[in-house]
Amino acid sequence: MESISSLLTVAITTSPTPSSPSTELISSVIESFRLHCPELAATRVIVVFDTFDRIAAQNRLKSGSASPEVAQHYSAYKENVKSLVLREYVNDSEHGHDLQQATATAEFGSPHDENNSVELSITHTPDRHVTFIEPVARLGFGLAVRSALRVVETPYVWVQQHDWALVADIPLQPLLEVMHSSSAEANTDTPKPIKYISFPSIRMLRYAISDCVNSYPALRTLTATLKDDFPSSSQPDVKVPLTPLFFWFDKPHLASTEHYLSRVFPTRLAMRRGEFIEDKIGQRARGQMKDGEWGKWATWLYYPDEGRELCLRHLMGRTWRGGEGGLVGKYQKGT
Structure with a gap:
């Protein structure tokens, strides 16, 4: 077979969380890759930054409502995640200055309704080893995954939500x-x-x-x-x-693109x-x-x-607000 890096892309979906602008949630996921499946930390990676529909008094993140605090911190969170991913995947947190830009559209529903689409801003390293996708409006998990799949260039994809960590070795x-x-x-x-x-x-x-x-x-x-x-x-x-x-x-899965x-x-x-x-x-x-x-x-x-x-261990991203010592060790043994 070809090398894993030519066969597989990791597609990470993330969205507003109470822990923003901290990147500890995604850091814990990447750390779990390094502990239990190092190849996942060396492949091409696509990060989709979904967003919220509205600002409300309380978080209802699954339905698109974000509190004022979460909404305020989301832009900083996205920049922090970009720096983290560039540092982890290309060993260069400053590489973002060289990102190339493109646009795309996520369409859905009836083609006769001109409102049934969301514009996407896409930035990537010149070799497309790292790609970031940012919609101008909320996509939801399904369309976020589809948006990533459309730019995947490998025959297989690992789909990864931002709050599921590996707790066992994956061959x-x-x-x-x-x-x-x-x-x-x-x-x-x-x-x-x-x-x-x-x-x-x-x-x-x-x-x-x-x-x-x-x-x-x-x-x-x-x-x-x-x-x-x-x-x-x-x-x-x-x-x-x-x-x-x-x-x-x-939840995290490996699939044919x-x-x-x-x-x-x-x-x-x-x-x-x-x-x-x-x-x-x-x-x-x-x-x-x-x-x-x-x-x-x-x-x-x-x-x-x-x-x-x-x-796998669920880290409960919609409610977790951060804590001492990271998440991987805390959830390592099934507690």
Whole structure:
């Protein structure tokens, strides 16, 4: 295979948080990359800075309302994150002076309504190793991800929300290899397509034997048929344990860029402004999977130690206000 840096782009979505203008939240995510999957701190990276719709007395960040304090600090937060990412990914916090500029549009809904679009400002390093996307109005997670995918130049993407940290080692190269191999084997008689891989959070432990699988005969059968330890071509001693996943989650995941765009965002009608993928597409996908159409989604869960090993920890960005000692150590062991 090619190098990971030529195969994969990390797409980070961020938005107003009570901890602004501190970058400790994203710093903790990047620190977790370095601890548990160093390749994610060396790939190309795209950061989408979503924004708020309105200023209100209290934060309702998921619905687009920001308090005056959060709104006031957001511009400084964006500049701080840019400096952080440039320092971490190109080892140069001053590289921002050399950023090149472009524009794009995030369209949605009916094409007959001229208000159904948001203008995007895009800046990037000359080699496009680091890219920043800033909308003039709120996108929501779904359109933020689509905006990043449209500038991704690699066949795979790691989608990362700003408040999920890794807490276990992730074998990124073997994961990419099994995804690549599944594409090469797509025309065989017994394919196991692998287009999307999520990772266990606390509620996903022992997923293969959970009620959301066992309660449905079709899902039980798919799990018994497809769940496997997949071989790695470059690391023969490494097996990649995967079990079918019957949902499309927003939490950190690895996916085929082309599959993402064609399956989740086939038209501008697929996602409205402000929507989350798992709320809109995840429910639809699960319904189709129950009817036997899992293969069109090809979603998997990384499943070390038969699903007993926790890989992700939610840092609760909408409520966290910062604290001493960073977040990675605090959340490292499942507290």
